[in-house]
Amino acid sequence: MITGIVVALPEEVTTLTSKRIEKRHCVFIRDKVLIAYSGAGADNAKIAADLLINKGANRLISWGCAAALSDSLKPGDLVLADTLIDVDDNELTLSSAWYDFVKSVINSVLPVYSGALTESVNIISSSREKQHLNTITNAVALDMESIAVAKVAKQKSLPFISVRAIVDPANMNLPQAIRYAATDAGDIVLSRLLLFIALHPTELPGLIRLARYFNAAKKNFGPRR
Numbered sequence: 001m002i003t004g005i006v007v008a009l010p011e012e013v014t015t016l017t018s019k020r021i022e023k024r025h026c027v028f029i030r031d032k033v034l035i036a037y038s039g040a041g042a043d044n045a046k047i048a049a050d051l052l053i054n055k056g057a058n059r060l061i062s063w064g065c066a067a068a069l070s071d072s073l074k075p076g077d078l079v080l081a082d083t084l085i086d087v088d089d090n091e092l093t094l095s096s097a098w099y100d101f102v103k104s105v106i107n108s109v110l111p112v113y114s115g116a117l118t119e120s121v122n123i124i125s126s127s128r129e130k131q132h133l134n135t136i137t138n139a140v141a142l143d144m145e146s147i148a149v150a151k152v153a154k155q156k157s158l159p160f161i162s163v164r165a166i167v168d169p170a171n172m173n174l175p176q177a178i179r180y181a182a183t184d185a186g187d188i189v190l191s192r193l194l195l196f197i198a199l200h201p202t203e204l205p206g207l208i209r210l211a212r213y214f215n216a217a218k219k220n221f222g223p224r225r
Contacts, residue, residue, distance in 0.1 A: 004057025045145035076216035115140035165217035
């Protein structure tokens with residue numbers, strides 16, 4: 001079996017490998033493990049999933065960070081989704097021997113939380129929006145790529161799992177700088193971010209807090225030594 005891993009952000013790629021990967025390209029990081037750096041968003045994730053399959057992957061993982069929708073989740077917590085809910089409220093249940101095996105392996109190292117993962121097409125920045133999504137979907141977390149990868153896997157009848165580390169908790173409003181600096185594809189443009197901070201210095205504490213949460217997520221996501 002060749003495992004293909006879709007990763008949206010370069011910072012997330014570094015939790016798996018020190019190899020440099022160009023956006024929309026994939027490389028083997030070890031025998032029978034391929035990783036594709038997709039870029040953010042569903043369209044990019046679908047392209048990456050198709051690329052991995054064309055390169056020989058016969059099971060897929062969506063790997064990266066997520067926003068918490070449940071108050072019970074904190075930065076750094078790992079979520080192994082058991083249900084996926086797309087923007088049209090369609091549900092896909094994840095259940096397989098591989099899913100059970102991965103869950104038991106992760107649980108042997110650190111706690112992993114199960115629950116529904118829902119999809120967003122844009123960055124969800126406010127705690128009010130997160131609460132609303134939690135109410136209408138009962139999902140515990142959300143990201144922008146997992147459902148797209150899962151749909152490709154389902155179309156090809158391939159096993160799929162989503163492993164996500166929580167960054168921003170449900171009660172946190174993302175700094176406005178993040179939305180300002182984000183492109184339509186969900187990538188963060190550093191020059192936009194720095195300009196916004198220069199014009200709105202009160203945003204800096206929120207960005208520092210977010211960076212601290214992101215580091216907590218990366219710590220739990222990185223290779224165990």
